Amino acid sequence: xxxxxxxxxxxxxxxxxxRKGPCPAKMAIGxxxxxxxLGYVVLYSKKKPEASALDVAKVTAGVAxxxxxxxx
Numbered sequence: 702x703x704x705x706x707x708x709x710x711x712x713x714x715x716x717x718x719x720r721k722g723p724c725p726a727k728m729a730i731g732x733x734x735x736x737x738x739l740g741y742v743v744l745y746s747k748k749k750p751e752a753s754a755l756d757v758a759k760v761t762a763g764v765a766x767x768x769x770x771x772x773x
Contacts, residue, residue: 737761
């Protein structure tokens with residue numbers, strides 16, 4: 702333990718990062734992938750029995766047509 706005489710001494714050195722942080726673009730892509738996966742899982746868990754996994758993927762991607770969303 703440091704004694705009372707060393708308590709008043711402070712280091713003036715600056716602690717530098719030894720490595721750069723993650724790239725913001727990679728973080729954004731990773732976040733988008735996580736949100737898209739979570740959205741797909743939520744929609745898949747709420748789908749009706751007659752809907753296929755492909756129908757859910759089309760709805761998640763926003764490219765579904767009415768024939769993909771109507772009961773067969």
